Amino acid sequence: MQGKMKISQLGEFGLIDALKKYAPVSKTVIKGIGDDAAVLPYTKDKYLLLTTDMLAQGAHFTLRMPPRLIGHKALACNISDIAAMGGLPTFAVVSMGVPKDLPVRFIEEVYKGIQSTARGFNISIVGGDTIKTDKIVINVALLGQVEKKYLVTREGAKAGDGIFVTGPLGGSLKSGRHLNFTPRLAQGRFLVENFKPSSMIDISDGLAGDLNHILRASRVGARLDRASIPRHKGVSLSHALGDGEDFELLFTLAPNKARKLMDWQAAQKVFYFYPVGTITANIKERIYAKGFTHF
Ligand SMILES: [Mg+2]
Numbered sequence: 001m002q003g004k005m006k007i008s009q010l011g012e013f014g015l016i017d018a019l020k021k022y023a024p025v026s027k028t029v030i031k032g033i034g035d036d037a038a039v040l041p042y043t044k045d046k047y048l049l050l051t052t053d054m055l056a057q058g059a060h061f062t063l064r065m066p067p068r069l070i071g072h073k074a075l076a077c078n079i080s081d082i083a084a085m086g087g088l089p090t091f092a093v094v095s096m097g098v099p100k101d102l103p104v105r106f107i108e109e110v111y112k113g114i115q116s117t118a119r120g121f122n123i124s125i126v127g128g129d130t131i132k133t134d135k136i137v138i139n140v141a142l143l144g145q146v147e148k149k150y151l152v153t154r155e156g157a158k159a160g161d162g163i164f165v166t167g168p169l170g171g172s173l174k175s176g177r178h179l180n181f182t183p184r185l186a187q188g189r190f191l192v193e194n195f196k197p198s199s200m201i202d203i204s205d206g207l208a209g210d211l212n213h214i215l216r217a218s219r220v221g222a223r224l225d226r227a228s229i230p231r232h233k234g235v236s237l238s239h240a241l242g243d244g245e246d247f248e249l250l251f252t253l254a255p256n257k258a259r260k261l262m263d264w265q266a267a268q269k270v271f272y273f274y275p276v277g278t279i280t281a282n283i284k285e286r287i288y289a290k291g292f293t294h295f
Helices: 007-020 067-084 104-120 185-194 207-218 237-242 255-266
Strands: 038-041 046-056 088-098 124-132 137-147 162-165 199-202 221-224 249-253 274-280
Touching: 046 067, 067 088, 067 104, 067 137, 067 185, 067 199, 088 104, 088 185, 104 124, 162 255, 185 249, 199 207, 207 221, 207 237, 207 249, 207 274, 249 255
Parallel strands: 088 124
Antiparallel strands: 038 046, 046 137, 088 137, 162 249, 162 274, 199 249, 221 274
């Protein structure tokens, strides 16, 4: 039956579920499909992290956008996923599909964008592949590492935990911020080193959609305090809840740590974390908003 279904009827997450059963996973894999990055064995004290993202001309960017920013985004959305696990990025491979009549200059500029972001985050580009395609496709696979004690997944949220985001939300695609964002790596590391969140994810599908990923993985519910959700100027609440590609971090903290974070915050101006709600025990309390979908 499913064989006759169209991809659009299945949706992105339906498609991932349908394909997941064909992914062989050995016992050494700590976490496979279903989080921001895979968690793999590494050293006595550290895990290896692996994530990948693909951008396609038409779906994610057009030829009218600055090519350096397209390159930046291709790498930065992967860095954001490593940040969401509490880790640090290390090595990447970059693969591209390019049309034969595309000016060389354009693709060089894309690469320069990747280069400057890689330098800024201490990432080495160590390989990749190029093929001929009808439209530009860019795929980055990024490795990272995380101390075992600092690993954060989507699974650990508990009833009573505070829910936080690292910055204002909404309007990312319309404003062009989706091309020019700074992955919240510094905030992610600060959090795991000082407050150890119970769960964390980066906001790529929208606050509502990504919070629901945490709720499902942690088997809990949530209540958002709608008035306290930080929004970019001119953005409505429903867009702050539903718009994708903000690339802020969304995380939960045990009640005592949530209080400590707010005390710490009152005394400094380094980072700002916004409390937006509370985790509940009622799994029926899901957050509804039209989230960003890829199909
Ligand atoms: Mg993610």
